[in-house]
Amino acid sequence: MPEQITLNDGTAIPQLGLGVWQVDHDITAQVVGWAIQAGYRLIDTAEGYRNEEGVGEAIRAAGVPAAELFITSKLRNGAHQRDAALRAFDDTMKKLGVEQLDLFLIHWPVPSQDKYVEAWKTLVELQQAGRIKSIGVSNFNRDHLERIIGETGVTPVVNQIELHPRFQQRDLREFHARHDIHTESWSPLGSGRLLSDPTISGIARKHGKSTAQTMIRWHLQQGLIVIPKSVRQDRIAANFDVFDFELDAQDLETIAGMDSADGRNGPNPVTAAFLF
Template sequence: MPEQIPLNDGSAIPQLGLGVWQVDQDITAQVVGWGIEAGYRLIDTAEGYQNEEGVGEAIRGAGVPRSELFITSKLRNGAHRRDAALRAFDETMEKLGIEQLDLFLIHWPVPGQDKYVEAWKTLVELRQAGRIKSIGVSNFNQDHLQRIIGETGVTPVVNQIELHPQFQQRGVRDFHASHDIRIESWSPLGSGRLLGDPTIAGIARKHDKSAAQTIIRWHLQEGLIVIPKSIRRDRIAANFDVFDFELDAQDLQTIRGIDSPNGRTGPNPATASFLF
């Protein structure tokens, strides 16, 4: 089973979870149900994914206590103003059908609209009101983090960023560690393109595991929180079956060698300006 990773507010988060980005609302409840059946307890959604209702349905039908599940959602980019953020959060909670959210993140800083500090203050307010256990951010660069910490005195527990073997983000990890901010990897398989990488394939054969299992194991051994996504029942289960092997020092060094400064597959947080 995944380790429980301690957070800087005294809470803890399962190290391996199930992401539901691009999972159609019509199948989300079934997909999340398969995940819970396979052993996942961390479920990661967002307002912008438009499938929170499906996650809520899965929570109600899970057959496991709510206290065993760790549910994450994210504030949409167009709702950074306090009044809009409060309304959006109310909508999230109604769709999920739960009393308290385990983790709420600002999805993107969108620095061009310069409202992410106001959004962060609103998340702090919601946490103080007891509606959220933990608060964090997603896709924040170091300057964004420094600003919200400096203006509020509150440090995010998590920063969810694009991170995978071809984009290892080693340059930002020291800053996160020094502020006790946990890194959570989105697009952990490189949006699927790493599944055919010959270096990964060779290491996978060595351990009699799939490329996806090998990459997920790498994230775990790097101390990262990881949220792979699939809509196939067999792959959801296989992605959780990563606790019976370990990459050795040579494997880790080899994977380090495929890192690339040009490995990003998603938007750049410094310039991303889309609203949803």
């Protein structure tokens, strides 16, 4: 089973979970149900994914006490103003069907609209009201983090960022470590592009594991929170079967050498301006 990572507010989060980005809302409940059955307890969704209702349906049908689950959602980019953020959060809670959310993140900073500080202050308000256990951000760069911390005195518990062997974000991770912000990896398998990578495939063969399992194990051994996604029941289960082997020092050195400054697959937080 995954380790529990203690966040800077004292809350514990499972280190390995399921992400549901790009999971069609019609199958989300089934996919999340498979994950819970396989042992996952961390489920990561977002307002912008348009599948929170499916996550809520799976939670109700899971047969697992709500206290054992850890549910994350994220504030959409077009709702950074306080009143809009409060309405959006109410909508999230209605769709998920929970009374208190475990973790709520600002999905993107969208610096071009310059409202992410207002959004952060609203999340702080919601946490102080007892509606959210923990608050964090996603896709924030160092300057974005420094600004919200400087203007509110409240440090995010996590920053969820694109992170995989080809894009390891070491400088940002070092900043996180200095400020007790945990790094959470989205697109941990390189958006699927690394599943046929010969370097990782070679390490996987050495351990009798798949390339996906090998990459997930790498994230875990780096101390990262990781949320791989799949819509196939066999792969969801396989992605959770990563606790019976360890990468050795040579493996880790080899993967460290794969890092690339231009390895980003997703949008750049500096320029991302979509308002889904």
